Amino acid sequence: MDHHSTTSSSPSDNLMAAILSHPPRSFSSLISSLSTDHRFIRSRLAFLLLSPPHFSFALARLHSLSLCQKSLLLARLLLHYLNLLLLSPSPSHRLRLLDFDAAILLMAMCDSYSPNTSPSPVNWHSIITTHLLSSLLSPSGLGSTSWPVVSHYVDTAAKCRRFLHVVSGGTVKSVGEMATSSAAVVSLPSVESQGESGDCVVCKEEMETGRDVCELPCGHRFHWSCALQWLGRKNTCPCCRFELPTEDVYGEMGRLWRKLMRMGGG
Known part of the structure; x- marks a missing residue:
């Protein structure tokens, strides 16, 4: 068979x-x-x-x-x-x-x-x-x-x-149609950009070397302000659709x- x-x-x-x-x-x-x-x-x-x-x-x-x-x-x-x-x-x-x-x-x-x-x-x-x-x-x-x-x-x-x-x-709701939980957002690490990640996919602007950026569990990085705005509306990574906890x-x-x-x- x-x-x-x-x-x-x-x-x-x-x-x-x-x-x-x-x-x-x-x-x-x-x-x-x-x-x-x-x-x-x-x-x-x-x-x-x-x-x-x-x-x-x-x-x-x-x-x-x-x-x-x-x-x-x-x-x-x-x-x-x-x-x-x-x-x-x-x-x-x-x-x-x-x-x-x-x-x-x-x-x-x-x-x-x-x-x-x-x-x-x-x-x-x-x-x-x-x-x-x-x-x-x-x-x-x-x-x-x-x-x-x-x-x-x-x-x-x-x-x-x-x-x-x-x-x-x-x-x-469908995947990504709800906000990320506050606890999950607060627990996200802040890392220093080394300039290797290119542009932030949310605002399309360059992530400057030495600037603190937000890293999601999937490894993708974004400007903190962009991440907060995005995760306040969705619980998925804008790059790979990795799902974060939601309330x-x-x-x-x-x-x-x-x-x-x-x-x-x-």
Whole structure:
């Protein structure tokens, strides 16, 4: 059979390939990070289920949100999963504990929901408890190996592409159509131009020797004033389209998803 006619890899396969591409030391850190986060999420969900007031508060918070706000909350949790898989903390999108509790409850509702669920009012406490107990008795819950935990994060992260597709009706912007995050701009290094880079592609003027210029992670350099103006509107390098972090949640999900796919050869 011709190589090009074979079935393409699934998103989960590409994500797993991206994980396996980490160097041994990074891979060990990844496993530790995922296991720690998995235990924390399980403990927070168990806390909500064992504390009726806190469960009611988190559920009431979800009921008070619009569909758009629920989507954004779920997006921020999925972004948390993507950042973990890339070993790249994202303070710009970090969830407060109250939002985190509401997000993991919403995720648990999505995971435990069945079309056969009785009509309203749904006893979410009972449904989620049953699903959690079943999960705790699984290999990942019993902690036999780390791979079930990794598979859980991979499977959850693989939902990002479909999730982005569902919410893309005018919400998700194209590559480069959003501003670079302030934290990413502040962290950019200032280097002294040696005159070897030629003209700044933004203003088309020469980058004078000895003048401080801005260097992007891709290695391309620009006048600081030009870079600030450009990155205030776009999150891509004007030369090679390298993507920088953005404060747009859906845009950041897309950026990290594409980065993982490239790491996995997808």
